[in-house]
Amino acid sequence: MSEQARPTTVFDPGVQHERTALAWERTAIAMMVAGAILGRYASTHGHFVLGTLGVLWVALGGGVLLWAARHYEDLHGPLRAGETPAHPTATRIIGVSTVSFTGVALILAVYLTVVDP
Secondary structure (H helix, E strand, C coil): CCCCCCCCCCCCCCCCCHHHHHHHHHHHHHHHHHHEEEEHHHHHHCHHHHHHHHHHHHHHHHHHHHHHHHHHCCHHHHHHHCCCCCHHHHHHHHHHHHHHHHHHHHHHHHHHHHHCC
């Protein structure tokens, strides 16, 4: 990662780089909240596997949040070159893992509601 000086003028009046960074931050915070809720539920109902899953999800969300903060400055270069600042692989991984986690959490919630009231 090369350290570049931050530009003194705004090259994009729509502030695309800020919106992109904020979107990653919102995704990370949502991941951490979902993991905390799952962990809280698991701790009150004695489900070790769900609790572990919740803690891991909070840690993954924290990692995404740190990654978004660290790579915020890297968004300026691609935008100046007219390229997209989104990382296709990271976007796919986060998207698939978020949808998968939500689906598993929904299935477990329904199962625990019906089978283990």
